[in-house]
Amino acid sequence: xxxxxxTPKYLVTQMGNDKSIKCEQNLGHDxxxxxxxxxxxxxxxxxxxxxxxxxxxxTVPNRFSPKSPDKAHLNLHINxxxxxxxxxxxxASSPAIRTxxxxxxxxxxxxxxxxx
Amino acid sequence: xxxxxxxxxxxxVFEEAPVELRCNYSSSVSVYLFWxxxxxxxxxxxxLKYLSGSTLxxxxxxxxxxxxxxxxxxxxxxxxxxxSDTAEYFCAVSDVNFNKFYxxxxxxxxxxx
Numbered sequence: 001x002x003x004x005x006x007t008p009k010y011l012v013t014q015m016g017n018d019k020s021i022k023c024e025q026n027l028g029h030d031x032x033x034x035x036x037x038x039x040x041x042x043x044x045x046x047x048x049x050x051x052x053x054x055x056x057x058x059t060v061p062n063r064f065s066p067k068s069p070d071k072a073h074l075n076l077h078i079n080x081x082x083x084x085x086x087x088x089x090x091x092a093s094s095p096a097i098r099t100x101x102x103x104x105x106x107x108x109x110x111x112x113x114x115x116x
Numbered sequence: 117x118x119x120x121x122x123x124x125x126x127x128x129v130f131e132e133a134p135v136e137l138r139c140n141y142s143s144s145v146s147v148y149l150f151w152x153x154x155x156x157x158x159x160x161x162x163x164l165k166y167l168s169g170s171t172l173x174x175x176x177x178x179x180x181x182x183x184x185x186x187x188x189x190x191x192x193x194x195x196x197x198x199x200s201d202t203a204e205y206f207c208a209v210s211d212v213n214f215n216k217f218y219x220x221x222x223x224x225x226x227x228x229x
Contacts, residue, residue, distance in 0.1 A: 004159070041204060043160075043219040056216060090159055105217060107159035
């Protein structure tokens, strides 16, 4: 009954490869996010989708492409992986965006990506 | 745009001692403020939040934080820490439309016996 799940938990791959990280939430939330946490624990938002629509797209290389097949899923595809992509990637979801109601973000357990 | 500064990257403290983790923010608009905790190898969990009303907010495990608008601060305190409080703590700010969350760089709280 995990609220926000991510697969895989660990991902080790070679430079130049293409990989995907999957995220699913069973909370019925409308909004989902991808964050990148670097080796210094700095957490930065990458993307946000609301009801399958992209609403936040920070300055991220276009090698990163989010895909939301439905509002319960937000996958992250990364092309031509580079050493600097090594980080922990967190998926999160929240009930809605731009509402006056309480809006907590629920985080997944993270995917540790290591690029060799 | 908003930004968050956590001045202390690490805070070592002995068990049962009080602790304060500092958080300052900058914003040109009204904000909501949050503290998240990250235990080793886990995702972030919401610890407490300030949305409106009383400027002093509390969590269920004894932490509290006070929103100080004049000092643009939202420091986290606990009067007596436990070993189990050892974790990374992140302060976050969001505009009132929840358009974006900005996280601080985190403070690692290390509680020693």
